[in-house]
Amino acid sequence: MSVYKVLRERVLLSEVISKFVALSRKGRNFLGLCPFHHEKSSSFSVDDRQGYYYCFGCKAHGDVVDFVSAIEGVSHGQALELLCQQYGLELPKHFEKKANPLEQSLKEVLEKACGYFEAQLETSSKALEYLAHRGLSRSLQKEYRLGWAPEGTLFAAHMKSLGCEPSLLQKSGLMNEKGQVFFQRRITFPILDDKRGVIAFGARTLEGCMPKYLNSPETLLFVKGENLYGSCLRKVTSCLVVEGYMDALTVISQGYSAVACLGTALSPEQLFKIWKSACEPVICFDGDEAGQSAAQRASLMVLPLLKPGFSLRFLTLPLGQDPASLMNSAGKEVFEQYLKTSQPLCEFLYQQVFSSSQVSTPERKAKALRTWREYTALIQDPDVRFSYQSFFKEKFYSFKPRFFEKKKAPLMPVHIAPKEDFLGYMLLGFLIHKPSLVDIFQEELAQLFLDQDTLLRRFCDIILKGLAQCDEYDIVSFIKTQDPDAFEAVMNKSFLHLRTAMTLNFEESCQYWMRLFHEHQALSFSCSPYPPKELHPGQEKALEPSLPL
The missing domain is CATH 3.90.580.10 (Zinc finger, CHC2-type domain)
Structure with a gap:
């Protein structure tokens, strides 16, 4: 059978x-x-x-x-x-696989060591008090087989009594070549393989000596960059990726699935293991400079590995906080609120590249654009790469291609036909209402995409002609006398859409006009007649420029 x-x-x-x-x-x-x-x-x-x-x-x-x-x-x-x-x-x-005799012997030694550490934990009131203070119940400690490594002489004597040879203790990472025990006076965290076998240990000191955390050296069984610590990797809807053992256990104790990457560097091998369980794990590294630098490195590491449905999210913690400290100090509800603010990889990368300080000058803006192109070029999957390019256009120009939108009536009054250059009227009409902007944006006016032999093209040429002949205070009168019909048409068709924008101060007006300009250029290039919903002046987001000035 x-x-x-x-x-x-x-x-x-x-x-x-x-x-x-x-x-x-x-x-x-x-x-x-x-x-x-x-x-x-x-x-x-x-x-x-x-x-x-x-x-x-x-x-x-x-x-x-x-x-x-x-x-x-x-x-x-x-x-x-x-x-x-x-x-x-x-x-x-x-x-059945032919077991490597040495591997089997090392596993047996590590299992004996883990059992000894577990038993020793019961005798260490200091370790038990510390774990209880960190919010870890005894049941959780037993489930994850936490232990206590006592003095090295005690451990060595015990392992010798069990018949463990010094050579095996060295090869398993429990003792160095000089015969010194690797883990002493530390809380131990066993690291398991896919079959729940012990392959290594992590350990934390309670005496203030450095390093605070210590991992087993790499052995025949254990390669740090290929293993994880935490909840058993099973299919879950979400998984948090944290730095350390205590972070993982604290988060797990509150009902979340979490793994620790045994430091601050997430490797491709570790990510592939996580992806077997969660398609979009959340990177939740510490809120200090080292943690955030590690998160940025992870965001770049994952780009060549992206495939449809598999990515990362990023949660930025408050400065000086780690997942365990935030959970213990603020509680699960506050942590849950922070978790809801996690960003998808595309948003996280965009924020890193196009932060206001990164694009404060034309040269920096050009550098940021080049950096973004280099990043997207790293993406191997053509579908994902195309989606990132589309995301960039939408984000950078506040532009949504029509095939990404639901078919809804455009947000415009019925008296303007959809095929008219809606944004063109707004751009030129806003300059008439705010003539102090005309001189600032004359270069953009010269680059404006407008069809030839149209009212808007004729009106724009008049503005450029007026700039050469009069100052900003006389330019409105100049335009009105040059082409009264065009002046009246632009004013009538733009006024209803610009009523909210009329209240903006000078800096906000510049930002608003530049956003309209980039949107108009993108729409003109794609031949799309529909304006985006968020550019409606009555909406809050209309005042937020997609491109910092």
Whole structure:
């Protein structure tokens, strides 16, 4: 009899799934919220008779092995191995891998060390008090197998009594070549592999010595940049990526899924592991300079790896705060509010490149544009790269291509036909209402895209002619005498749309006109006759320039 058939006979599917999903019986089946996508009503059905689950929302389906593989983020072979271990079944021979004898010996040594550290934690009142003060319950400490590494001589004597050779202690990262014990008088955090086996340790001192945190050296089993610490990587809708062990455990204690990247550098290998569980993990590094620099490095590291549906979000914490300190000092509700402010990767990158200080001069603006092009060129997936280019146009010019918008009536009074140059009337009409701006923007006026032989082209030429013949205070009279009909048409068609803008001060007027100018150029280039909704003067965002001056 195949192991698959034995599993389906011995293991109730609902028993396995109920460890991850709250199920309720409905008729012969069970129903619950699907763990593979976000939903508010139960569409995830479990049938014990057939040994089969099915989600009517995202169409996820399969048997017990499929479920464990998906929820734990492991291969089918690994899922089968986990189930066989859990239910005492013999793994088929073709699934068994020839174990490296040295690897197996190192794992055994590390497991013995972890058990010893766990037992020692019960004897250290100082460590227990510290963990309780940090808000970690005893049940959480036991679940994540926290321990205490005592004096090195005690540890060495204990491991010797268990028959562990010094050479194995060295190769497992527990002792250096001089025979000195690596972890002493520190709280220990075991780092596990995909099969829940101990492969290394992290440790924190309570005595103020440096470094505060210490990781195992790299070994045959452990490569720092390829492993993570935290909640078991299973399918979740969201996952926080933090720097340290205490950050991860504190966040986990409040019901979140979190992993620590064992420092401040997120590697591609670590990200691929996280993506198996969460498509858009949230980078939540410390609010200090080092943490924010690490977040910026992560934003660049991920660009060549982006693919449709897989990205990062970024949460910027207050200066001097880390996830654990913010959670403990402000509480879960405040932390949740901060979490809602997390930015998608595109917004985070744009903010880094085009902050006001970065584009305060034409030269800096040109440099920022070049930097953005270099960043988007790093994106390998053509669809994602195109989406980033479209995002830039929308953000930089406050321009939304028509195919991204819902088909709604344009936000304009009915007396202006949609095919008229709506923004052109606003641009030129605003200069008549604010003649002090004319001299400032004469270069932009000369570059304005306007169809030849139109009223607006003729009106713009008159303004440029007036600049050469009179000052700003006489230019309105000059235009009015040169072409009264054009003057009246521009004033009538722009007045209703500029009533709110008339109250702006000089600096705000400059910002508003420049935003109209960039929007007009983009729309003219794309031949789109529709104005964007946010440029309506009656709306709040109309006063926010997309390009800092």
